[in-house]
Amino acid sequence: MIPYRPEPFTNFKDAAEEEAFRTQLQKAAQSLGQEYPLVIDGKRVMTDEKIVSRNPSRKAEVIGYSAKATQQHAEEAMQSAYRVLQSWARTSSRERAGVLFKAAAILRRRKHEFSAWLVLEAGKSRAEADADTAEAIDFMEYYARQMIEMDETSAKKLVSIPGEDNDLRYIPLGVGVVIPPWNFPLAIMVGMTTASIVAGNTVVLKPASTTPVIAYKFYEILEDAGMPAGVVQLIPGSGAEIGDFLVEHKLTRYVAFTGSREVGLRIFELASKTSSGQLWLKRFIGELGGKDSIVVDRDADLEAAARGIVVSAFNFSGQKCSACSRAIIVDEVYDQVLERVVELTKALTVGDASDPRFDTGPVIDEHAYQRILQYIETGKGEGRLMCGGGPGSEEGYFILPTIFADVSPDAVIMKEEIFGPVLGFTRARDFKHALEIANNTEYGLTGAVYSRNRSHLELARSEFHVGNLYFNRKCTGAIVGVHPFGGFNMSGTDSKAGGPDYLLQFTQPKLVSEQL
Ligand code: NAD
Numbered sequence: 001m002i003p004y005r006p007e008p009f010t011n012f013k014d015a016a017e018e019e020a021f022r023t024q025l026q027k028a029a030q031s032l033g034q035e036y037p038l039v040i041d042g043k044r045v046m047t048d049e050k051i052v053s054r055n056p057s058r059k060a061e062v063i064g065y066s067a068k069a070t071q072q073h074a075e076e077a078m079q080s081a082y083r084v085l086q087s088w089a090r091t092s093s094r095e096r097a098g099v100l101f102k103a104a105a106i107l108r109r110r111k112h113e114f115s116a117w118l119v120l121e122a123g124k125s126r127a128e129a130d131a132d133t134a135e136a137i138d139f140m141e142y143y144a145r146q147m148i149e150m151d152e153t154s155a156k157k158l159v160s161i162p163g164e165d166n167d168l169r170y171i172p173l174g175v176g177v178v179i180p181p182w183n184f185p186l187a188i189m190v191g192m193t194t195a196s197i198v199a200g201n202t203v204v205l206k207p208a209s210t211t212p213v214i215a216y217k218f219y220e221i222l223e224d225a226g227m228p229a230g231v232v233q234l235i236p237g238s239g240a241e242i243g244d245f246l247v248e249h250k251l252t253r254y255v256a257f258t259g260s261r262e263v264g265l266r267i268f269e270l271a272s273k274t275s276s277g278q279l280w281l282k283r284f285i286g287e288l289g290g291k292d293s294i295v296v297d298r299d300a301d302l303e304a305a306a307r308g309i310v311v312s313a314f315n316f317s318g319q320k321c322s323a324c325s326r327a328i329i330v331d332e333v334y335d336q337v338l339e340r341v342v343e344l345t346k347a348l349t350v351g352d353a354s355d356p357r358f359d360t361g362p363v364i365d366e367h368a369y370q371r372i373l374q375y376i377e378t379g380k381g382e383g384r385l386m387c388g389g390g391p392g393s394e395e396g397y398f399i400l401p402t403i404f405a406d407v408s409p410d411a412v413i414m415k416e417e418i419f420g421p422v423l424g425f426t427r428a429r430d431f432k433h434a435l436e437i438a439n440n441t442e443y444g445l446t447g448a449v450y451s452r453n454r455s456h457l458e459l460a461r462s463e464f465h466v467g468n469l470y471f472n473r474k475c476t477g478a479i480v481g482v483h484p485f486g487g488f489n490m491s492g493t494d495s496k497a498g499g500p501d502y503l504l505q506f507t508q509p510k511l512v513s514e515q516l
Contacts, residue, residue, distance in 0.1 A: 004142050006479050007108070007134035010115075012126060012356070021126060024112040025354055028120055036066045036216040038073055038236065041080035042229025045073065051236055053213050056123035056362040057352040057396040063121045066212035069237035071245050074204070077233035081175040081202040082251045084230030089172045089200045093151040096198045097144035102225035103194070104140040107133065107218075114186060114217065121211050122185050123353045123361040123396070128316045131477070135187035136218075138480035139498060140194050146503050147198045154509070165514040170507035172200030173283065174253030177246045179239075179267070181259040182364055183319050183419075185211035190218060191480075191497055192256040192285075193232060199506040201253070203232045204246060208259075210364050212236040239263065250275040254283035254506070261417070261443075261490050264288040285505045287492040289417040290445030292475050293326040293438040295460070297431050297451030298333050301472070305450035306340035308474040309423070312448070314348060314401045315476065317360050318421040319368075321491075322446040322468065322476045326414055327425045328434045334427045338405055341425075342386045345401045350392045362396040363420050369397040372420030375413055376402055382414075383407035383424060409437040417443070431456045435463050444488030448475035467491065 012018050037044035047067040055061040069077070088096075107114060111133050118129035154168045176196045180189040189207055196203045207215035219234045235242065243263075247255055247270045255271050257264055264286045271282040294312060296305045312324035329337045353361030363369050369391075376389055379402070388402030399421055407414055407424040414424050428434035431451070438447055447466040451457055457471055467487035468478060478485040484499025486492050495505055 001145065001148070004145050004481055006482060007137045007141075009127070009134055010111070010130045012130075021112045021115065024116040025119065028113070028116040032064065032120070033062050034064050036064050036213055038067045038069050039219055039234040040073065040077045041084070041233065042223075047073075051209050051212055053121055053210065054365070055120050055396070056364050057354065059396055064213040066216065066236045069206075069235035069242055071242055073235055074237070074242040074245050077204045077235050078175065078246070078249050078251050080230045080233055081204050084228065085172070085175055085202040088197070088202055088228065088231050091200070093147045093198070093200070096200060097148050099222065099225045099227045100140040100144035100194050100198050103221050103227075104137045104144070106221050106224055107137050107140070110221075111137075114214070117214050117217060118186060119354050121213050122182060123364060124316060125353055125358070125361055126356060132184055132187045135184070135480060136190040139187065139191035142481050142498060143191075143195050143198050143503060146500065150503060150507075163516050165516055167512045169510050169512070170199070170504070171510050173506060173508055174201060174280070175251050176201045176203050176506070177249075177252050177255045178203050178205045179243065179255065179257045179259065180208060182208035182210040183316075183321070185214045186218060188258050189215055192258065195503055195506050196256060197227070197231050199503055201506060202230065205232055205234050206239075206242065206246065207234070207236050209236065209238065243267070244270060247271050248273070248275055250278040252282060253280055254285060256285045256506075258287040261289040264492075283505065285493055285495060287321070287486055287495075287497065288490060289419075289443060290321040290323070290487060290491050291326065291415065291417050291441040291443045292322055292324050292446045292466070293328050294324045294448045294450070294475055295428075295431075295434045295438055295464075296327070296329045296333060296337050297434070297449065297453055297456055298330045299452045300333070300450035301452070302333055302337055302340065304472065306337055306344060308448060308450065309337075309341050310344045310348070312474040312476045313423040314345065314360055314421050317363050317399065318423075319363060319419055320476050322478065322485075324448070324475050325418060325423055326438075327423060328428050328437050329425060330428050330431055330434055334425070338386070338425050342403055345403055346387050348401050350398050350400060352396065360401065360421065362398050365397060368420065369399065372399055372418060372422065375416075375418045375420070375422055379404045379407070379413045379422060379424070382411040388421065409440055415441055431459070435460060439463070439465050442490040445491035446470070446475040446487070448473060465489070467494070467496070
């Protein structure tokens with residue numbers, strides 16, 4: 001087995017790559033408006049009621065019509081997953097990993113096709129879509145190797161004593177309910193789903209309602225890779241209608257959720273109550289929101305800092321859990337950094353994500369659009385508007401990259417996750433004060449520090465309380481295996497997707513000791 005290596009990103013300046021991508025984009029654009037079923041026990045199920053997936057860049061354009069699961073479907077999906085668990089849990093880790101290796105190879109061959117659908121369904125720029133697809137490939141390559149390694153080395157880590165044969169195995173948990181968000185509709189869905197199945201669990205997957213088409217297309221890859229029927233059930237549906245039902249179900253062994261703090265806390269609470277007939281304590285694996293800061297010290301490379309802030313705040317219109325929404329700048333360099341960030345931001349162009357002339361695209365849907373605009377109105381009362389401050393073209397859900405200066409560290413826009421292209425600047429007296437401000441939210445996901453001062457970097461290393469801390473670089477763009485990803489406090493259950501311990505959460509260790 002060759003060692004894991006992250007999937008390289010596509011160089012769109014290469015004419016052949018550009019052409020190959022454009023062809024896939026055209027192909028996808030010619031295949032819009034199709035119907036996509038649920039899949040339960042490998043069987044396709046159509047429903048009368050549909051989820052309509054729209055292109056956020058062109059509201060009028062329908063990407064596809066997805067079947068919409070009812071509670072009855074959710075019940076059938078749970079029963080199927082439980083039935084199939086009995087055989088899948090007993091397959092070898094190498095066999096299960098084999099499905100992931102094959103799925104990764106298929107996705108690699110069809111990389112541009114998937115990225116094209118991400119551009120259309122999620123409003124990602126081609127580079128952002130390419131990174132999403134690459135990350136999905138990485139998760140499969142990484143978790144497949146990790147499962148094999150865990151299986152083959154766990155017993156060797158035990159202390160051996162004479163006269164006994166001792167064996168430690170990581171066995172599956174059971175049926176997992178997997179609930180991903182729309183913002184990494186491929187990578188995060190793939191990560192949580194394939195971590196589950198490679199560990200021997202079976203899955204009921206409820207994708208995000210704004211991105212069901214990409215979920216269905218990935219399900220087809222799993223089938224092509226040889227995944228047996230019923231290992232994953234795909235049931236798009238309303239969180240309110242089937243979400244609680246799945247979480248509360250007595251056969252649910254764990255919930256793997258990535259999404260907002262609000263929904264995550266609800267699931268955490270529901271999952272902690274035992275249902276009649278339930279035999280286990282449900283596990284909650286949660287990756288939640290963020291309110292991420294970049295701190296700039298007085299002796300930092302200010303140009304690098306300004307560029308890092310702009311990329312972290314506005315790529316994909318700020319719709320990343322890791323996006324920078326707080327720029328905390330030490331007093332001496334505050335005006336200089338602010339001025340440069342505003343200048344760079346004013347140069348950003350906003351428009352149709354499929355058009356490479358635009359730097360950033362839309363936000364995901366009407367609900368997000370209205371919510372972000374409301375936050376911008378709040379910001380107008382809390383800071384000095386420097387640029388943006390309202391909608392872009394009305395053809396899609398476009399919002400101009402918005403910066404507020406001189407915002408109090410305790411302002412609403414500095415504390416609540418906005419999940420859009422809104423950045424607040426706040427002035428710190430000195431570096432220590434900057435770190436205090438950086439730690440003043442209930443989240444703890446990502447953060448970055450720009451400084452050339454070694455003792456300040458070391459202070460940040462120990463005091464800046466976030467799961468992913470970056471020095472002298474942007475705070476977005478974690479790579480599987482290289483930057484294991486996940487946050488503290490209200491940002492989640494302190495685990496690391498794409499890290500060496502991730503699969504432990506999807507397994508339970510069993511010890512067998514035999515007297516010789
Ligand atoms: P969301 O919480 O609105 O939805 C997430 C998922 O939960 C969706 O599939 C949704 O349909 C489902 N859902 C909604 N109500 C439910 C219910 N009652 N029961 C069960 N499921 C329910 O989040 P979103 O808008 O899809 O994603 C954006 C959020 O995700 C942001 O807060 C972002 O920070 C967070 N996020 C975190 C990470 C991370 O690694 N920490 C990564 C990506 C996104």
